[in-house]
Amino acid sequence: ALACSLREALLVFPAEFGRSWVLRRNVRQNTEKKIRDVRDRGVDFMRMKVYGKSLKFVIKWRYVVIFTPIFLFMITAGLLKGGLIKATFFPAIPFDQFSVDLAYKPGSGEAQTLASLKRIDNAIWEVNEELKEELGDTSNFVNYSFVSTGSAFTGKERGSHAGNINVLLRDLDGSGTSSYEIIKRVQEKVGEMPETEKLTIQGRATFGTPISVSLLGTDEVVLNHAKRELIQSLKQIEDLNNIADVNPSGMREIQLELKPLAYFLGFSQVSLTNQVRQGFFGGQAQRLQRGKDELRVWVRYPKTDRLSLGQLEAMRIKTQAGEYPLSELATYTIDRGPVSIKHYNSAREIRIDANVVSYDTPVVPIQEKIENEIVPALLKRYPGIDVVYLGQKKDSEETMGQIKKFFLPAFLLMFLIIIIHFKSMAQGLIIVMMIPLAWMGAVWGHGVEGVPFSLLSVWGLLALSGVIINDAVVFLSKYNSLLLEGKKVMEAVYETGLARFRAIVLTTITTSVGLYPIIFERSFQAQFLVPMAVALAYGVLVGTGFILIFFPVIILALNDAKRFNKWIINRIKLWVLHGDPNRNVPAKIENELSKMPSRESVEIAIIHSKRTIE
Secondary structure, three states: OOOHHHHHHHHHHHHHHHHHHHHHOOOOOOOOHHHHHHHHHHHHHHHHHHHHHHHHHHHHHHHOOOOOOHHHHHHHHHHHOOOOOOOOOOOOOOOOEEEEEEOOOOOHHHHHHHHHHHHHHHHHHHHHHHHHHHHHOOOOOOEEEEEEEEEOOOOOEEEEEEEEEEEEEEEOOOOOHHHHHHHHHHHHHOOOOOOEEEEEEEEEEOOOOOEEEEEOOOHHHHHHHHHHHHHHHOOOOOEEEEEHHHHOOOEEEEEEEOOOHHHOOOOOHHHHHHHHHHHOOOOOEEEEEEOOOEEEEOOOOHHOOOOOOOHHHHOEEEEEEEEEHHHHHHHEEEEEEEOOEEEOOEEEEEEEEEEEOOOOOOOOHHHHHHEEEEEEHHHHHHHEEEEEEEOOOHHHHHHHHHHHHHHHHHHHHHHHHHHHHHOOOHHHHHHHHHHHHHHHHHHHHHHHHHOOOOOOHHHHHHHHHHHHHHHHHHHHHHHHHHOOOOOOHEEEHHHHHHHHHHHHHHHHHHHHHHHHHHHHHOOOOHOHHHHHHHHHHHHHHHHHHHHHHHHHHHHHHHHHHHHHHHHHHHHHHHHHHHHOOOOOOOOHHHHHOOOOOOOOOOOOOHHHOOOOOO
């Protein structure tokens, strides 16, 4: 697009503007001409009466105005910290489906799971009817709901104790409600279900789980204690819901612990457990070949002897010294074993995920509270564990790493080109100083539009940087050219503002207005572009204001700094000359070194114009 625009500016426009009908002197006073004259008078009024007077004022009070951005940055930081401008890792994108995942303790019957799913499914359709009545809509907001058992939490829970409901919604654009509102109502109608082990009602997380904390360690008991405390702490945060341990619970197991007598009789954990397993599960006694088939004969206790734990305690264990009841050789405990053992960075992992209660809930403050308050207290009580943050936190760090990897070299190259063009590092610095001011305007735009500032907004800031630098380069180039024409510094700054006002303002208006159709768009696909469009539109709008008002102040402040610096250097030179008793300082040189340098004498454009190559 930029290449085509450059071709049009260099080749097409000159040819079009050179036509005779464009350059004719006598123009008929038609309606188009009258409208154009009114428009030009309006622009001239804004340029001379409004902007011109404002520019004179800020030039006069430049050392008061120069501190304005500092206060604006402080106010912006307060707005972000106070939550008036919301910030998150990734924006919440509306979805057209959501799911209900439910799990009881492993071993629970399917009837209990199915009954709970039916209850939740009924609540979903009740919410659908309530919305139809409230909004006066005859069409269903819920298209379908599919109830299934045997699997939940994307396959992490499997068995009769787990189940899920997939709910498909209709297109909700312009319906008066949203998928987030439907989920919120379903959650309120279902209420708490303490009998369940896990329950989540949530939509698809487009950019990953908002909050995900991994506990790492070697001691499973310590990890489980820390997990329970962390879950209780997360439940105290009102902006979080659907808090769940993603590691599935296992079936109940009987854990045997040998007594001293068992060790005395030569048993080990494996040998004793094998006898118990052979009695209750079975042991292979014989293998037979029948034709092409192989038959295996397994022997175990009859079913009537495998019904209760009392029968396990009375089980006879064979030893070289005779038979002993199991109760004399070992004690047992009943606990749930792990279905799978998760590892992360070579350490055992237990992961806790949580979602936010509303689509506009900022994730960053919640993450900061977890990192600064909850986790430090947890690590103090359990020093043997480590904590790793996953989900959107990890994804955002990876994305920022990619941005830094590519943007910093591009920014340095851009800065180098500016320095080479103006032959001055100082002028290059004041140009790039406009970038943070434009970024501040982009942040304000998110507050105005009610769009949380996210990583997608950062991509808009990158595009904004190039636009702002372009406007600043054009402004400074005009200023330098006026100096070379013989203008004084004050005159050059003022006339540059007036000369570039029309072009900069028109460019800003067309850019900002052109982005508003994207900002107003509410379709699913557009939601990925809205944060970038807001950042670019408001950044250009506010950044242009800073270039027209604040950039002249920066130019004059730089000029004053150069004059003062040169005056200090001249005073040092004069002091050195006076320190030599064998040398008389001519009055002309002393007078030249004593007075404050003129504004024009320190401007780099004038300095370079006076250089000659012999």
